[in-house]
Amino acid sequence: MAKFGGIGFSGKLRPSQIASSEIIREQLEAGEKNLHVVAPPGSGKTVLGLYTWSDLVRLPTLVLSPNSAIQAQWVARAKELFNLDGKEEQILTNTKSPGLLTSLTYQSVTLPKRADENLDDAAMEIWIKKLISENEADNEETASAWIKDLEDNNRDYFRERFSSYRKQVRDDFATHGNALWILHESSKKNLENLAKTGIGLIILDECHHLLGHWGRVLSEIREYFGDPIVLGLTATPPDIGSVSIDDGERYKEFFGEVDYEVPVPALVRDSNLSPYQDLAYFVRPNPDELKYIANVDKEFEELIEEISNGPEDTKNRTPKLDIWLTEILSKLLLPSGSVKNWTSFVKRDENLANSARLYLLYKNIDLPENVPYPEQKLIDLNLKKNQVMITLLDRYIRHGLLRSKN
Numbered sequence: 001m002a003k004f005g006g007i008g009f010s011g012k013l014r015p016s017q018i019a020s021s022e023i024i025r026e027q028l029e030a031g032e033k034n035l036h037v038v039a040p041p042g043s044g045k046t047v048l049g050l051y052t053w054s055d056l057v058r059l060p061t062l063v064l065s066p067n068s069a070i071q072a073q074w075v076a077r078a079k080e081l082f083n084l085d086g087k088e089e090q091i092l093t094n095t096k097s098p099g100l101l102t103s104l105t106y107q108s109v110t111l112p113k114r115a116d117e118n119l120d121d122a123a124m125e126i127w128i129k130k131l132i133s134e135n136e137a138d139n140e141e142t143a144s145a146w147i148k149d150l151e152d153n154n155r156d157y158f159r160e161r162f163s164s165y166r167k168q169v170r171d172d173f174a175t176h177g178n179a180l181w182i183l184h185e186s187s188k189k190n191l192e193n194l195a196k197t198g199i200g201l202i203i204l205d206e207c208h209h210l211l212g213h214w215g216r217v218l219s220e221i222r223e224y225f226g227d228p229i230v231l232g233l234t235a236t237p238p239d240i241g242s243v244s245i246d247d248g249e250r251y252k253e254f255f256g257e258v259d260y261e262v263p264v265p266a267l268v269r270d271s272n273l274s275p276y277q278d279l280a281y282f283v284r285p286n287p288d289e290l291k292y293i294a295n296v297d298k299e300f301e302e303l304i305e306e307i308s309n310g311p312e313d314t315k316n317r318t319p320k321l322d323i324w325l326t327e328i329l330s331k332l333l334l335p336s337g338s339v340k341n342w343t344s345f346v347k348r349d350e351n352l353a354n355s356a357r358l359y360l361l362y363k364n365i366d367l368p369e370n371v372p373y374p375e376q377k378l379i380d381l382n383l384k385k386n387q388v389m390i391t392l393l394d395r396y397i398r399h400g401l402l403r404s405k406n
Helices: 015-029 045-057 068-081 106-110 117-133 140-153 155-175 185-195 213-224 245-255 264-269 287-309 321-331 342-348 350-362 376-380 385-399
Strands: 034-038 061-065 101-105 201-205 229-234
Touching: 015 034, 015 045, 015 264, 034 045, 034 245, 045 061, 045 068, 045 201, 045 229, 061 068, 061 106, 068 101, 101 106, 106 185, 106 213, 117 140, 117 155, 140 155, 185 213, 201 213, 213 245, 229 245, 287 321, 287 385, 321 350, 321 385, 342 350, 350 376, 350 385
Parallel strands: 034 229, 061 101, 061 201, 201 229
Antiparallel strands: none
16 A cells, blocks of 8 residues: 655645544544535635545545546645645546545446346336326236337437436435446446555545435445545535435435534634625516517417417328317227226326316317216316316327327
């Protein structure tokens, strides 16, 4: 393992950095390995983290940041403000060779694998179950047919949806202790190289990001590195209650309670942070904005009219909305196929059943013989046209336009 020699901070710490570093020192001397500091932007979190590395812990360190700009900032500050004792080549932004300080992005060690047969099978199973549970399909066979049809006719949307279900599978694996298995080979290689350096400290900048995938993976990475010290730095502590119980508990276990929170008034008093005041101005929209606001409803009406009239060339095209709705109601068609009666249709998609009837009556189009007139309680709701159209446009776009070959 490389020696630190004369590496150390060559500047002067601010009062807030002195206070927080003393807390960190006390925690380390007490054998604590979970360190958590909250400080506002511009208060010197980077220098505090580097000081912890160079003067307090003095072990090979991995710094993780949410983007490459912050990643580079750590190396720049180390070279500007610290005596590196001729070891500048060991202050790195890559994992090609062992170093005393390696600054990377979270993505570089948590990137998930893009394609895997096991992931794909599990993702498809989730998608099929979701279609059935939401009454979009009657059984696995019709759900699979619906998905295959979507893949054939709208590949971009298929890939987008499939990617979201694949992510669910990866998250589930990570949540249940298989986080490293789902990583991309490049991330695994980075971790292998880092492990050779004997990482003794992990500094997690903007650590409030670790409530999801990054946090799940980092929990296992820490174990993989042999349980090093962890220092979390953030200006905005997360709302633990806004995430899953597992993710919230993992975050608290990873960092523990906040060890020190740098007070903003003290930074302002010491001239290390500019005072601020929230200001809000109410302004009159400019002419273009007023025109847009005034025309929103009009343009929406024009859009509805255009969809209602349909395309001029109807060959191999989804029919216009009026005809499409009439056909849907007369044949009691749902994405999974026709249902046996009106009661089943309403049970499967009540919003469509109600909105379609109201729209056709609004357009003075007779309802199909098998479709009952809207119930009085539905009429009494006095729904506005735009409210009715939201449901219809959703179904028309998802089950009509998106699957049109042209």
